[in-house]
Amino acid sequence: MIGVNSRLNWFSWFVAFYIFAMIVMPFVGRLIDQKPLFYSLVCIGAFFIGEVALHEFYPHYTENDWTQRLFDCLLQTPCMILGYLFAKQHWFTMIHIPQSKYMSLLAFFLIVGILIARSLKSAFWGFNLDFFYAPLFIFSVLIMTNQLSNRIVSKVLTILGNTSVYMWFFHALFFTKVTRELYQPFVAVSDSFWIVTSWTILLTFVCSWCILFVVNKIEKKLK
Numbered sequence: 001m002i003g004v005n006s007r008l009n010w011f012s013w014f015v016a017f018y019i020f021a022m023i024v025m026p027f028v029g030r031l032i033d034q035k036p037l038f039y040s041l042v043c044i045g046a047f048f049i050g051e052v053a054l055h056e057f058y059p060h061y062t063e064n065d066w067t068q069r070l071f072d073c074l075l076q077t078p079c080m081i082l083g084y085l086f087a088k089q090h091w092f093t094m095i096h097i098p099q100s101k102y103m104s105l106l107a108f109f110l111i112v113g114i115l116i117a118r119s120l121k122s123a124f125w126g127f128n129l130d131f132f133y134a135p136l137f138i139f140s141v142l143i144m145t146n147q148l149s150n151r152i153v154s155k156v157l158t159i160l161g162n163t164s165v166y167m168w169f170f171h172a173l174f175f176t177k178v179t180r181e182l183y184q185p186f187v188a189v190s191d192s193f194w195i196v197t198s199w200t201i202l203l204t205f206v207c208s209w210c211i212l213f214v215v216n217k218i219e220k221k222l223k
Contacts, residue, residue, distance in 0.1 A: 020073040040085045047077040052126050079130050097146040107143035166208030
C-alpha cells in the first residue's frame with residue numbers, strides 16, 4: 001500500500017520515497033534555512049554516508065523490501081536536497097539567459113549529452129549522478145523555453161498542468177499490474193519504446209482533455 005513491496009505494482013516505487021520525503025524534509029528544510037550552503041552539504045553528506053553504510057554493512061539489503069526502499073530513499077535524497085536549495089535560493093531565476101538561436105542549439109546538445117551520459121553512467125561510487133544531471137537538464141530546458149514566446153510556453157504548461165492528474169490516472173490504467181491486462185493493448189501498438197511512449201502520452205492527453213472538458217461543463221451548470 002505504501003509502495004514498499006514492488007511486486008504489488010512496480011510503478012509505485014516513488015510512493016515510499018514520497019513518504020520518506022514528507023517525514024524527513026521538514027527537519028532538513030529547517031536546518032538548511034538557517035545556513036543554506038553549510039547544512040545542505042552536511043545533510044547531503046550524511047545521507048550519502050548512510051547509503052554507503054547500508055550497502056557495506058548489510059550487503060543483502062536487496063533481499064528485503066524495507067531495506068531496499070531505505071537504500072533507494074538514501075540514494076535519492078541528495079538530489080531532493082539540492083532541488084530544495086535551488087528553489088529556496090532562486091538560483092535559476094537569477095541567471096540571465098540571452099535570446100539567441102545559438103543558445104537553443106547549445107541547450108539541445110546539452111540535453112542530448114545529458115541523456116546519453118545518464119544512460120551510460122547513473123552513479124559513481126554509489127553517488128547518484130542525477131545530482132549533477134538534473135540541474136543541468138533543467139537549465140537546458142530553461143534555455144530552450146526562454147527562446148520561445150512566453151505566451152506559447154505559458155499556454156502549453158497550463159494545459160499540461162490542468163490535465164496532468166487525469167493523464168496520470170490513464171497512465172495508471174495502462175500500466176498498473178491489476179488493470180494493464182485489460183487496458184494496455186490500447187497503448188501496446190509497437191515494440192519500439194519510443195513509439196509506445198509517444199502514443200501513450202498523446203492518448204492520455206486526449207482522454208484527459210475530454211474528461212476535463214466534461215468536468216468543466218458540469219461545474220458551470222452546477223454554479
